[in-house]
Amino acid sequence: MQVTVYQNQVERALKGLKRQLNKEGLFKELKRRRFYEKPSVKKKRKIKEAKKKRKMAMRRMRSAWHQM
Numbered sequence: 001m002q003v004t005v006y007q008n009q010v011e012r013a014l015k016g017l018k019r020q021l022n023k024e025g026l027f028k029e030l031k032r033r034r035f036y037e038k039p040s041v042k043k044k045r046k047i048k049e050a051k052k053k054r055k056m057a058m059r060r061m062r063s064a065w066h067q068m
Contacts (some may be wrong), residue, residue, distance in 0.1 A: 001020065005013040021027060039044070 001017075003017045003020075026047045
């Protein structure tokens, strides 16, 4: 990953970098890996995340359907 700094605007470049890392889920991953996660807890978390993704996808489909 590469961030370009224009006109000595380091703060703005850092903000952009943090936004990219957050979008990729790096901070969430680091937080999750900080402690050991039991396999049963890991499985429950994965199911919960998949459920959330499906719910968001359905919401997007419905909104696209209503816009037609």
